[in-house]
Amino acid sequence: MTNTIFCATRYGNGAKIVAVEGSFNRGLPSFQISGLANHSIQEAKHRVQSALQSCNLSLPPMRFVLNLSPADLPKSGSHFDLPIALLGALQKSILQKKWFAFGELGLDGSLKHQESIYPLLLQIALQEPKANVILPKGGEEIFSLIPNISLYFVANLSEALELINTQEEREPYPKGSVGFQSFELMGEKYYYLQDFKLDFADVIGQEVAKRASLISASGFHNLLLEGSPGCGKSMIAKRLPYILPPMTLEEMIECAKIQALGNQKIDYSPLRPFRNPHQSASKSSILGSATSTEAKIGEIALAHRGILFFDELPHFKKDILESLREPLENNVLVISRVHSKIEYDTSFLFISAQNPCPCGNLLSLSKECRCQDREISAYRNKISEPFWDRIDLFVQMNEGVDNTKGMSSKEMQERVFEAFRRQKSRGQTALNGKMSEREVEQFCILENECEDLIIKMREKFGLSQRGVQKVKKVARTIADLEGSEKISKSHLIEAFGYRRR
Structure with a gap:
């Protein structure tokens, strides 16, 4: 008699469904696991036998064979404990329906919550809609938001066996509610926060930079701030996450999946991610790495749907900056190896800051620049023209103090949401800064x-075709902020004003 319970294993930046097949055969008593199971699964034998004894059960004096199919796929993870134990406890019983099971067993039969199984569950939700999944009770709050699958939470092995063996149909766990502010648009619900821990009201003066930040947040346009040390570049960047567009439930779950893959603390929140790697970070920590079966995600994957902030941009290694060109342009990064090819979504807002020269005083009104011309030239040449071409907004910040207080984060968020509604009402799937060439024309x-203005400006500033497309995207966002259906001359002039010359 062979029974099958399904599970899943990590593969690349996703998961593969695994069929756990169990069979009791005549022969000397033994417990064998086949199918390229790693040490964490092989060690399950000891945990399973102890957990079964805690439930007053034991394996019969027979040859117990487990196969993890597909057999040529490497598997890992202690979450295979529960399906293995269930197959050992069922023995000659027949399963009435298809079950998925995940959970690490304690020696007393208790089930332990693991955030690492979250991306595996999302894969099941995509591949096996309406699947019946048994999970540790400790994950109720996190896992109950996952759509498309029926979830059953149990505290220990005994409860899992009772669930499988019962003849009565048990209702799955009700889907969790998202306790955030929201609004509905075009049949879709969008969630947001109004807890401004860092407020733009604290930024005194710098109205041009704040205006550029508003445009950047409204359309996800890449922004570079240049200015003397202490003029407020980092201060502005750290306040941007609080005014970004709202998120759908699917986007929030997607961000939580990426957090789980990156071994980060899972946080269901419409506050978009903010990643701020140091300039000494390695290339693999920024871009990620891959082996034949497993992917280690980097900062650009963790910043998906949010902000990637590079402070002191010229101090990052040149090969890192050049490698960013593809994800900035295509919103996708492909890592190719001999035996694998891993693809990440990288739709993030790139924010960067730099000094005008190595000493930082070139634009200062009170301090003298100590740099030689060749040093300034070498400093600026660290950023290539193709990389500059991917920057939508360039702002040179002044050092002078203006005591005038501008908009607060709440006011800026309201304006961002107005522009967001106009973009979605036009039928856009992507925000203005992430539109394709076809969408730009549309x-x-x-x-x-x-x-005529575009032709003149293109000749005057020597813009590439990509540069012209980016100017149109920025002008579209400016028009949205002004409530205009079409892009006018004034919108284009402002957009051209943010191009680096």
């Missing part, structure tokens, strides 16, 4: 006199 409608 949604960036220009008034008649704008075409």
Whole structure:
């Protein structure tokens, strides 16, 4: 008699479903696991036998064979404990329906919560809609938000066996509610926070930089701030997450999945991620790495749907900056190895800051620059022209103190949400800064006199075709902030003003 309970294993930056097959055969008593199971699964034999004894059960004096199918796929993870124990306890019983099971067993039969199984559950939700899944009770709050699958939470092995053996149909755990502020638009619900731990009201002056930040947040346009040390570059960047567009439940779950893959603390929140790696970070820590079966995600994957902030941009290694060109342009990063090819979504908002020269005083009104011309030239040449071409907004911040207080984060968030509603109401799937060339032609409608202006500006500033597309995207966001259906001449002029010259 062979029974099968399904589980899953990590593969690349996703997961593969695994069929755990158990069979009792005549022969000397033994417990064998086949199917490229690693040490954590082989050690399950000891945990399973102890857990079964705690339930007043034991394996019969027979040859117990377990096979993890597909057999040529390497498997790992202590979450295979529960399906293995269930198959050992069922013995000659017949399963009435298809079950998935995940959980590490304690020696007393208790089930332990593991955040690492979260991305595996999302894969099941995609591949096996309406699947019946048994999970540790400790994960109720986190896992109950996952759509498409029926979840059953148990505290120990005894409860799991009772669930499988019962003849009565048991209702799955009710889906959790998302306790955040929200609004509905075009049949989709969007969630957001209004807890501004860092407020733009604290930024005194720098109205041009704050205006550029508003445009950047509204359309996800890449922003570079240049200015003397202490003028507020990092201060502005750290306040940007609080005014970004709202998130759908699926986007929040997607971010939580990435946190689980990166061994981060899972946080269901519409506050988008903010990653701020140090300039000494290695290339693999920024971009990620891959082996034949497993992927280690980097900072750009953890920043998906949020912000990647590079402070002191020229001090990052040149090969890292050049490697960012592909994810900044295509919103995807592909890591190719001999035996594997891993693809990440990298739709993040890139924010960066730099000094105008190595000593930082080139633009200062009170301090003298100590740098030689060749040092300034070498400092600026660390950033290549193709990389500059991917920066939508460039702002040179002044050092002078202006005591005028501008908009608060709450006011800026309201304006961002207005622009967001206009973008979604047009039928856009992506925000303005992430539109494809076809979407630019479809949604960036220009008034008649704008075409001549674009030709003149392109010749004057030597813009590439990519540069022209980015100007149109920024102008589209400016028009959205002003409530305009078409892009006018004034919108284009402001957008051109943010291009580096």
